[in-house]
Amino acid sequence: MSGKGILFDFDGTLVPNLDLADMRRQIAAMATAAGVPDAVHADLYIVEIIEASHAWLVAQQSVETSLANQYAAASHQRIHDIEMEAAENTGLFDDARRVLMQLRNAGYKLGIVTRNCRAAVTTMFPDMNDYIDCLHARDDVEHLKPDPRHLQSNLDTLSVEPSASIMVGDGALDMRAGRELNMRCIGVLTGSNDAEALAAAGADEVLADYRGLVRLLT
Numbered sequence: 001m002s003g004k005g006i007l008f009d010f011d012g013t014l015v016p017n018l019d020l021a022d023m024r025r026q027i028a029a030m031a032t033a034a035g036v037p038d039a040v041h042a043d044l045y046i047v048e049i050i051e052a053s054h055a056w057l058v059a060q061q062s063v064e065t066s067l068a069n070q071y072a073a074a075s076h077q078r079i080h081d082i083e084m085e086a087a088e089n090t091g092l093f094d095d096a097r098r099v100l101m102q103l104r105n106a107g108y109k110l111g112i113v114t115r116n117c118r119a120a121v122t123t124m125f126p127d128m129n130d131y132i133d134c135l136h137a138r139d140d141v142e143h144l145k146p147d148p149r150h151l152q153s154n155l156d157t158l159s160v161e162p163s164a165s166i167m168v169g170d171g172a173l174d175m176r177a178g179r180e181l182n183m184r185c186i187g188v189l190t191g192s193n194d195a196e197a198l199a200a201a202g203a204d205e206v207l208a209d210y211r212g213l214v215r216l217l218t
């Protein structure tokens with residue numbers, strides 16, 4: 001392996017953020033409606049709420065497995081519907097294509113690692129393949145970030161070492177996943193966290209937005 005990579009989170013990093021708090025509320029409400037106690041999913045991320053609630057339902061002798069599966073399928077569909085509706089009305093930040101091209105021309109391999117679905121990403125960034133070498137969306141991986149295997153899949157496809165690569169994101173989970181792989185972690189303030197939260201999650205530095213990355217070129 002050789003070369004250097006930059007892995008980007010997508011929502012809140014290259015495009016305006018999804019309303020994740022509202023999505024989480026809706027998904028938690030569906031779990032509650034299915035009879036799942038709040039304690040089963042109190043501190044989990046969105047997809048993980050469904051996984052934990054589904055497992056809990058399956059473990060109840062009073063609940064038919066088919067009903068548990070229906071609950072999970074309906075919840076996944078809700079996420080997908082919210083993502084696609086948002087994607088129809090969202091596009092890349094103004095200067096993002098120019099900055100991505102500059103970084104790529106400077107020899108960086110570029111990847112996107114996102115918990116969003118592939119269809120939403122390609123809706124918001126239809127010419128992605130002109131700028132990005134590899135996308136790993138939710139449907140492309142078994143283990144989602146903050147599990148570092150999500151990032152590792154992308155690094156492997158780019159053929160770059162984590163120690164020679166940078167993780168860029170607005171999320172604490174982006175910083176935590178990158179930190180576990182000993183990547184350089186750069187937080188951006190265009191999403192859901194402030195500088196303090198990003199630093200606490202392991203950011204080596206925090207930039208106002210992706211445009212600050214051109215500093216890597218000098």
Ligand SMILES: [Mg+2]
Nearest residue numbers: 009011012171
């Ligand atoms: Mg994000």
